[in-house]
Amino acid sequence: MKAAVYTGMPIPGQKSTTVEVRDVPEPAPKDGELLLEIEACTVCGTDLRTFRHGDPKIQAPRILGHELCARVIESRAPEANVKVGDRVAMYTVLVESADRGTERGRENLAMNRPTLSYHYDGAFARRMVVPALGVSNQCLFLVTRETLPEHLALAEPLGSCLNAHSRLRIGLNDTVVVIGAGPLGLMHACLARLQGARKVFVVDTNPVRLELAERFNIDGAILSESTASHREELRRLTEGHGADVVIVATSSSVAQNDALDIAAKAGRVSFFAELPKTAPTAALNVNHIHYKELEITGSYSEKKSDFQAAFALLHSGRFPAEKLITHRLPLEKLHDAFPLMESGEALKICITP
Ligand SMILES: [Zn+2]
Structure with a gap:
């Protein structure tokens, strides 16, 4: 065969x-x-x-x-x-x-x-x-x-998405941002919706991906640019509070920093995607974790x-x-x-x- x-x-x-x-x-x-x-x-x-x-x-x-x-x-x-x-x-x-x-x-x-x-x-x-x-x-x-x-x-x-969700406690009042509009990112967005999230936004650097994301029941597909205008856009969309839950579904330390930045106070952040094994360290603004009392969890398989x-x-x-x-x-x-x-x-x- x-x-x-x-x-x-x-x-x-x-x-x-x-x-x-x-x-x-x-x-x-x-x-x-x-x-x-x-x-x-x-x-x-x-x-x-x-x-x-x-x-x-x-x-x-x-x-x-x-x-x-x-x-x-x-x-x-x-x-x-x-x-x-x-x-x-x-x-x-x-x-x-x-x-x-x-x-x-x-x-x-x-x-x-x-x-x-x-x-x-x-x-x-x-x-x-x-x-x-x-x-x-x-x-x-x-x-x-x-x-x-x-x-x-x-x-x-x-199932790998649900593993991350098992630590995120998404509920009715939550605004969820998923960074990365690949298939797993969109699965995360759909799961957040099914769990009753108030708003669900998806962010990506690739406009082709965002076009596909629009087919799903989400509140917005946002282009991430090097100018970091997407951070401002998300702040505006969340009335200045930021996102209650941010899921990083793309292998990028820039996205991880975005997540810490756009998370609301007492927000939950999932580092769902790994970084490349050849470059696994990242400089993160850990003061976001300190001042906003963020909870950050990983997820594997x-x-x-x-x-x-x-x-x-x-x-x-x-x-x-x-x-x-x-x-x-x-x-x-x-x-x-x-x-x-x-x-x-x-x-x-x-x-x-
Ligand atoms: Zn697989």
């Missing part, structure tokens, strides 16, 4: 491709495992990063793809919570044993967290084996109503409970998933997805193997 395989780190002057769509042997499940036929797998920002820069954490060769919806076509796991014929979405963090992170319900922070598409083959292929750990940890979630597979594939990225909540939301049909999927491509055209994502033309791209 055809699969998108990560082939290892790029080597300057020798090898620039890190991801190849090529023929691989059909996977065969062993005892305790299941075989899935993939219906949809959406492309993640981490796939793009892996494609451009490689990722030393991925054991090559490895089939990528971790945002999936599939049908069970073979079971060698009689104890599994799903059976042949069932449609499923999958939580892809497969913690091996009880440790501090798991005991606290924070699988994402477990010391040892093997993950689909890093340590096990993923879903950019027609078929994929669910590792025994995924079965015994009940990582598969049963689809019980007619829902498009590409909508349910969004449970993984939406997602807890199983976040995935479950995201799955339930998508399954209910109440989340505007259809607006997030802007492109559909066959597996052979996976490479076309990356420039579309970089230009801001695409939000989520669905691969149908």
Whole structure:
């Protein structure tokens, strides 16, 4: 079968491709495992990063793809919570044993967290084996109503957003600003709206992205310019108070500083996006934290409970998933997805193997 395989780190002057769509042997499940036929797998920002820069954490060769919806076509796991014929979405963090992170319900922070598409083959292929750990940890979630597979594939990225929201306590009186109008930023904006936020604004440096953002139920899409006029604009829109909640969904220390600046007194700020590993430090105006008593939280991957909540939301049909999927491509055209994502033309791209 055809699969998108990560082939290892790029080597300057020798090898620039890190991801190849090529023929691989059909996977065969062993005892305790299941075989899935993939219906949809959406492309993640981490796939793009892996494609451009490689990722030393991925054991090559490895089939990528971790945002999936599939049908069970073979079971060698009689104890599994799903059976042949069932449609499923999958939580892809497969913690091996009880440790501090798991005991606290924070699988994402477990010391040892093997993950689909890093340590096990993923879903950019027609078929994929669910590792025994995924079965015994009940990582598969049963689809019980007619829902498009590409909508349910969004449970993984939406779950990572809900992980950040689990510490932001967004409520009816809150004005929420999301910096970064990529797919995850817009998911944050939609979640804030669903949680009843009074006003939701989205900020980005890319006008193409802001045009897409206007399709969503938000109160304003604001262009961020080097003159920092967007800070003034946000102050005006929040009657001088600033934003109760600011979510930084773009990998930029300028945006992190913007967040601290535009946060209201007693505001909550989420540093949702990481900075590049090669430049992880930033000069921040920490007096904003001091004088405004800001709460700043980070967010990494997602807890199983976040995935479950995201799955339930998508399954209910109440989340505007259809607006997030802007492109559909066959597996052979996976490479076309990356420039579309970089230009801001695409939000989520669905691969149908
Ligand atoms: Zn993802």
